[in-house]
Structure formats: C-alpha cells, structure tokens
Amino acid sequence: MSLTLSQLLKPWGEFEFQHDVVVQQLQLDSRKVTQGDVFVAIQGHAVDGRQFIDKAILNGASAVIADSDAQHVSDSIEYKDKVAIIYLEHIGTQLSQLAGRLYHFAPMQLIGITGTNGKTTISQLIAQWLELLGQKAAVMGTTGNGFLDNLQPAVNTTGNAIEIQQTLSQLQQQGADYTALEISSHGLVQGRVKTLSFAAAAFTNLSRDHLDYHGSMEEYAKAKFSLFSQHDCQHKIINADDAFGQQWLQQLPEAVSVSLSAPTAPLSHKALWATDVEYSDAGIRMDIDGTWGQAQLQTPLIGAFNASNVMVALATLLSLGFELEQLVSTAPQLKPVIGRMELFQAEISSLTESSSMTDSTSYPKIVVDYAHTPDALEKALMALRVHCKGKLWSIFGCGGDRDTGKRPMMTEISERLADVSIITDDNPRSEDPAQIVADMLKGAQHPEHIQVIHSRYQACQYAVEHAQENDIILLAGKGHEDYQIIQGQTLHYSDRETAKTLLGLAL
Numbered sequence: 001m002s003l004t005l006s007q008l009l010k011p012w013g014e015f016e017f018q019h020d021v022v023v024q025q026l027q028l029d030s031r032k033v034t035q036g037d038v039f040v041a042i043q044g045h046a047v048d049g050r051q052f053i054d055k056a057i058l059n060g061a062s063a064v065i066a067d068s069d070a071q072h073v074s075d076s077i078e079y080k081d082k083v084a085i086i087y088l089e090h091i092g093t094q095l096s097q098l099a100g101r102l103y104h105f106a107p108m109q110l111i112g113i114t115g116t117n118g119k120t121t122i123s124q125l126i127a128q129w130l131e132l133l134g135q136k137a138a139v140m141g142t143t144g145n146g147f148l149d150n151l152q153p154a155v156n157t158t159g160n161a162i163e164i165q166q167t168l169s170q171l172q173q174q175g176a177d178y179t180a181l182e183i184s185s186h187g188l189v190q191g192r193v194k195t196l197s198f199a200a201a202a203f204t205n206l207s208r209d210h211l212d213y214h215g216s217m218e219e220y221a222k223a224k225f226s227l228f229s230q231h232d233c234q235h236k237i238i239n240a241d242d243a244f245g246q247q248w249l250q251q252l253p254e255a256v257s258v259s260l261s262a263p264t265a266p267l268s269h270k271a272l273w274a275t276d277v278e279y280s281d282a283g284i285r286m287d288i289d290g291t292w293g294q295a296q297l298q299t300p301l302i303g304a305f306n307a308s309n310v311m312v313a314l315a316t317l318l319s320l321g322f323e324l325e326q327l328v329s330t331a332p333q334l335k336p337v338i339g340r341m342e343l344f345q346a347e348i349s350s351l352t353e354s355s356s357m358t359d360s361t362s363y364p365k366i367v368v369d370y371a372h373t374p375d376a377l378e379k380a381l382m383a384l385r386v387h388c389k390g391k392l393w394s395i396f397g398c399g400g401d402r403d404t405g406k407r408p409m410m411t412e413i414s415e416r417l418a419d420v421s422i423i424t425d426d427n428p429r430s431e432d433p434a435q436i437v438a439d440m441l442k443g444a445q446h447p448e449h450i451q452v453i454h455s456r457y458q459a460c461q462y463a464v465e466h467a468q469e470n471d472i473i474l475l476a477g478k479g480h481e482d483y484q485i486i487q488g489q490t491l492h493y494s495d496r497e498t499a500k501t502l503l504g505l506a507l
Contacts, residue, residue, distance in 0.1 A: 005038065005063050008101055009086065013075050017084050021062040026099060026162045035060035040162065042092035043067045057083050065098070067091050095161035096194035103165040105172035105179075110196055111316060113141075114183040114227050115204025115239070117376045118309045122204060123180035124148060124337045125313040130178050132330040133322060138171045140164070141182030142370075143338065143480045146171070156184070161192045185223040193231065200316050201227050202237040204309070206244040207375030228252055235319035239312055240271075258315045260308055262289070272315040277307055279386045284310065292318045295328045302341050302367075303383025310334075339479030339496060341380065342368045346503040364390070364467035366460070366499040370479025372399065372426065374409040377476055381417035390470030393463045394418035395456070397477055398440055400431030400485075407436065408443025415444055418474070422451040424459040426477045427485040456484070457498050464502045475499060 004020045024036035030052035033039050039056035041049035041064055050066050057064070057080060064085040068074040074089035091098070111126060113119045123139045127148055130137035136147075140159070144151030145167050159167065164181075171179055183201075187193055206221055221244050228236050228248065236255040239245040249257055249269060257263075257271040272290035283300035284307050299310055310331070317327055336342055346363040371380040377396060384392055394414040398407045414421040423440055425433050433454055441447045453459035456478070463473045475495045478484075482494040500507050 003102055005084070005086075008038075008098070009065075009088075011097065011101070012088055015075075015077065015086065017063075017077070018079065018082070019084075023102060024062070025166070026102060027056070027061075028095075028160055028162055030056040030059060030061075033059040033061050036062050038062060039064045040091065040095065040098070041066040042095070043069075044092065053080070053085065057081055065091060093191055096165070096191055096196070099162045099165040100195045103169040105165075105168040108168070108172040108176050109178050109199035109320070110168070111178060111180040111320075112183045112193070112196075112198045112201040112227060112231075112233070113180060113204065114185075114188070114201070114224050115242075116207045116373060117371075117379070118204035118305065118312070119182040120370070121306065121309045121337045121340045122202065122313050122316075123182055125309060125334055126180045126316060127178070128334050129313065129317055129327065129330065132333055133326055135177045136175050137178045137180065138174075138176040139180050139182075140167060141180075147174075147176070156186075159187075159192070161190075161194070164192060164196070183227055185220055188226050189223045193227075197232040198234065200235040200237060200319055201231070201233040202239075202312050202316050203228070203242075203245055203248065204239055204312060205242040205375070207373060228255070235316070237312060237315045237319060239308060241308060256291075256315050256319055258308075258311050260304070260311065270319075272311060272318065274307070274311065277304075279303070279307075279383075281387060286310075288314075292324045295324055297328050297331045299331045299334050301334070301336055302343065302387065303380070304386075305379040305383060306341060339368055339370050339481070341383065342479075342496065344368065344496075344499040344503055344505065346505065362467075362469050363503060364393075364464060364469065364471040364473055366464070366473045366475055366503060368475050368479060368495045368499055370481075371396070371474075371476040374406050374413055377410055378413045378417065380474055380476060381413070384472050384474055385417065388470075388472045390468050390472070391419040392417070393420045393422070393467060393471060393473040395422045395424055395459050395463060395473065395475050397424045397426035397456075398436055399427045400429035400433075400436055402429075404439055407439040408441075411440045411443035411450070412445075415446070415450065420451075420463070421449075422453055422459045422463060424452075424456045425454045425484070425486075428487070429485050430488060433486075456493065456495065460495075460498050461502055 002022050006015050006020050008023050009015050023038050027033045027037045028040050033056045039061040041053050053064050066087050068087040068089050072087040076087050078085050113123045120142045127137040127139045138147050145154050146152045238249050238255045240257040240259040257269040259273040262273050270291040274286045275289050276287040278285045286297045344366045369380045371377045478495040483490050484493040
C-alpha cells in the first residue's frame, strides 16, 4: 500500500502541500536517499541529521521530515528547491510509528528475543524449527538479517526503527511466515521496536554488559523488562533459572516459566521444565515436563546454557500452538549456530603436510564461541568442562572503548575455570591493546601463569602447538565475526578460519 506525504503525516496533523508526493521509502541516511525517498532528519546522539538536508534534496528526496527547534517551530513547513521540509517535535522518538504507517508485513508473525546471552542461538533455533515444521522463517539480529541460508550483514543487533520495518516488509514480500528478532537493550531504550506487535517474546538471561551505556544493572534490567511491560506481546516466555527472570515472573502472571529443573512448589504459571538432562559428545538429551505434557528431546548442541536455549525456543513455539510431538521429533535435526559453541575437530584425512604439528593424533578440539561477557565466558567454560577429558584452554580478550569494569572479571573467570589462560586482543578499537591487557590482568591471582599474545591467530597457534589430543581450546569473543577493529581500521580476521587453518580443515 502506498501513501502520500499528507496521509503519512496524518497522526501529526492536517498538512497541505504545494505538491502532495507519494512516499517511496523513508531514509535516515542522506547518502542512501534516491529519487522519491523522504529524508528523516533527526537530532541524534552523535550527529544532527538536519545538517544533511541539502545533500538529501540533491540526491532526490521528494520531501524532508525534520526535528523542530527554536528556529523551526513544530508543525511548520518550509520549501527548499520546491521540496517540502516539515518540522515536527521529537520525531526521533516516533520513528517506529512513522515507519509503521508506510511499511506493512501482515500476516507475518514476529517473535522477539531479549537478554544478555543466547539471543542469536534462540532466534536461529526457532527459525530452524519452524522450517522443519514446514513454515518459512527469517531472523534479524547479530549475525545478519534474512533467511538462514542467505543472511545479509547487519550493523547492529537491533537496527534503527525505519530499517527494522523496511526489512520486515521485505521479508514478508519474500514469503516469510515468521521472523525472530533479537531485541537489544539499546533498541528498547531508543524505541526502535515501539510499535511492533509480537506474537511471542522471550527472555534469556541478564548479566553484566553495556553498563557503559546504561550506567547500572538496574537500568539495564529495566530496559530489557520494557519488552514485556511496555510493548504488545501476546505470549511471554521467561527463563526462570535467571534471578531477574524469577523476579519478572512475579510481575507477569500470564508468562510461561522455563527451567532446567523441576519446580519445588506449585506453579501459577504455564510452565516447561526438564526433569533430567544428560550431556555427551553427541549433544544434549532432556526429559521434559510441563503444561504441554511429557517427552524426551535429543539435540546435537553442546552445554548447559544451550540446553536452556533449546528449552526457551521450545516453550516459545509451544506457546504459538505448535505440537510437542512434532517439535520433539524434529529436534535431532537442529544444527549448532555458526560461531556459537561451534566445534572444530581435525580428521586424519584432512591434515596437511604444511601443518606445524607432526603428530596428527595430538590435535586438540577447538570451540569457537561469541562469549564476550563475564557470564557468557563462565558458562562456555563450565559447559566445555563436562566434555573435556584433558586440559581446558581459554583464549579471550576484551573490547576497547567499552565497559572497563568487566575486564578483570573475565580474567578471574578464565583463571578459575580453565587450566590454561591466554589473553589476546578482541576489538581494541581506539584503545591501546596493552592498556586493555593491563586492566584484565588486575583480575588474576597469578598473572605470571597467564600468557599474553596480542595476535589472535598466534594465540590459537600457540595453544594448538602445545595442547594434547584430549584437550579443548575455547576461542572466545568473536564467534561468527570476520573482522577486527584496530585503531579505527576494520581488518579481516575470523576465529573460525583460524581454527580451520590450524586444524588443516578446508576453509
């Protein structure tokens, strides 16, 4: 459905224009404006979009919607080169409503996932499961937007309000029945999903992250909770094994409680829980019980936190009306998510003569994971300890220009849970990597026992050359990412490629 400019702006007032134009697209970036687009010029946190109105008009903008100020009062119109510039008050906080009037994606259903860790895994497990059940499902989040076999890169976990609805509209046109969206705390605070209606929304867990933005865990938690308290969510799924989840369940009597252990008291909520969980090299086997009945579920994922991720995904789909029997029967076909506890293991037939190791039987396993918060690193190491018959190696770093408080925490966790710890660079960004390492070493009881190797490739190479066959090396922090940001430059680098190269596997 197409709208004219006056129709688009109807909630903000009755505007009369010299020439009422049909709105093709909304654009926040003047560089992306093409003929017929409407440029939305907001006063952002870092950049004032109103500085680029001339450029947008030059690029073909048919109209401009801009934040009002002392010089341009709200609801006023001025013309530049016959292009209308409409000034509105606080338009930046109303982008979701504005975009929602132009872009439409009914009858596609939306599933929102929020929390510190697990958003990507759960959203992709949901999409995989839906595909196995004959539905067409897409995802939007950290690893990209689109269908799982053709993800398009995304700059942020949750895009801006206009990008989100543009993308959803495109996915619906491509046949998506469902889209699972990762919802970041930034996206919630900034109102990027404000007017979306979610068929279901799920909470994974909450641990220290983004305090450089939110200031405190209380504010961070408040941002996450707003998905359930201030947004339109038909079904709400909460991880009861998380302390914040337990609190939220008391405030959300309509929510579904999810746990890896049986309840100790009668539940007033709909609920799904595990009565028995077994971990092996083949994956996870769980006996489950709850509102939808009893069953046994087998999946090839690794670790306790992935057991929780599977349960949250399962409860979400059960809430949407899918049958337990169908979900359990298709669970063995689920695949680990790229860069999320992804196992790389050398095969004798794949070893190359150029390898730095002469004894093929001494190759360790390498697990690549996105863990870049204290909680995620702790859970990854604890999960791998169950599978490790030899030494557990931990290679990790901390990002520059981000929360410095978590740096010593990461080191304390690695020193406590791994047998060997190697500190390396993550994304130093504009910071001196040596200073980041110095901050990290403050958390060490015995810093003399911790290796510091700034090159991620060389750090992993050192571990592979010194590890034994039964050892496991956790390469944490980058996951699916194929770049490093160093002194403002984005350089190609991939932990997954590093693992494959050092184990003699095909890239």
